[in-house]
Every structure is written in structure tokens, then in C-alpha cells.
Amino acid sequence: MMADAPLTRESFRRLHPISVPRPVSQVPDRVWTEEEWDRIRRGCRAGSMDEKWNVFAEGDVLFMHRSWTGHGVYEVSFTRVAGPGRRIVSAVVEGDAQRYRNMGDAYDCLMMELITSAIVLGEPAVELRAGLVELTARASGRSDLPSGAVEHSVLGLRSGS
Numbered sequence: 001m002m003a004d005a006p007l008t009r010e011s012f013r014r015l016h017p018i019s020v021p022r023p024v025s026q027v028p029d030r031v032w033t034e035e036e037w038d039r040i041r042r043g044c045r046a047g048s049m050d051e052k053w054n055v056f057a058e059g060d061v062l063f064m065h066r067s068w069t070g071h072g073v074y075e076v077s078f079t080r081v082a083g084p085g086r087r088i089v090s091a092v093v094e095g096d097a098q099r100y101r102n103m104g105d106a107y108d109c110l111m112m113e114l115i116t117s118a119i120v121l122g123e124p125a126v127e128l129r130a131g132l133v134e135l136t137a138r139a140s141g142r143s144d145l146p147s148g149a150v151e152h153s154v155l156g157l158r159s160g161s
Helices: 034-042 105-120 126-140 147-155
Strands: 021-023 053-058 061-066 072-080 086-094
Touching (some): 034 105, 072 105, 086 105, 105 126, 105 147, 126 147
Antiparallel strands (some): 021 086, 053 061, 061 072, 072 086
């Protein structure tokens, strides 16, 4: 899942930067410990076609790219907080509708935390997953969306690990 050495931009075959950066007005409130930040900055690489995200850090910025296309979706800036830990202070999301379907800042806020927590750190993230299903159902106008299908389509196979 994670290598000893952090993944870098050069660790991936094909990456495309965000083409139309759009600031995200909401960022997660969570404070990650220094130990979690160390794991986060190592990144993660999709191991199969069923895993949706490639993640790596450069300095204090975490880059989240879709694994199939290599398109950047989120660039998330972290900062140290008083006491041990880090939190997200700003982020941009892909604003090109051909590359990423905008579902609103609340969705993007949740996704940044969910990718970091569930995909990179391997946490259960039960509340975040429930929020994903709820926001997706609301956006689609359907209340009968199977949670497993929603999670797999957005997060990928690793989401259930």
C-alpha cells in the first residue's frame, strides 16, 4: 500500500495538472497528527484499475489525481497548527467540467478528507462515507442509491479495505 520512501510526481507514469484551478471555500476541520502527516506525505498509488486515486505530496501540498486519466482533481495545502499536527488551510479543485463534475464545495470538502482518511491512511471513515452517499443522493435526486456502488464509483476498490 505505501512504500518506505514517499511517492513523488516522478513515481507516476502520467499526471496532468489541474487545468482550471477553482478555490474550494470549505476545507475539513480535522487536525492530523504528525504521525498521520508522515503517512499522508508518503502518498499512495493505485494498484489496479479498480483503485481510483494516486496521491503524493510536494512540501506541504497534497496532490490527488485520478488514476485512470492522471488528471489532477485536488491540490490541498496543509499547515502546522499550535501543538503537534497539521490541518488543511486551502485547496483548489479542477474547474474544467470536461475533467471533473462539480458537485459543490461541501462535496469537495468531504472528498478531500475522505481520500486522505480512507484511501491514504486506510481508516474506516464511516461518517465520511455516509456523508458521501448522502451528498451524492441529494445531487442525483435519488434516495435509493446503493452505498457500496457510490463508494466504489468515487473511491474505488481500496475504499473497502
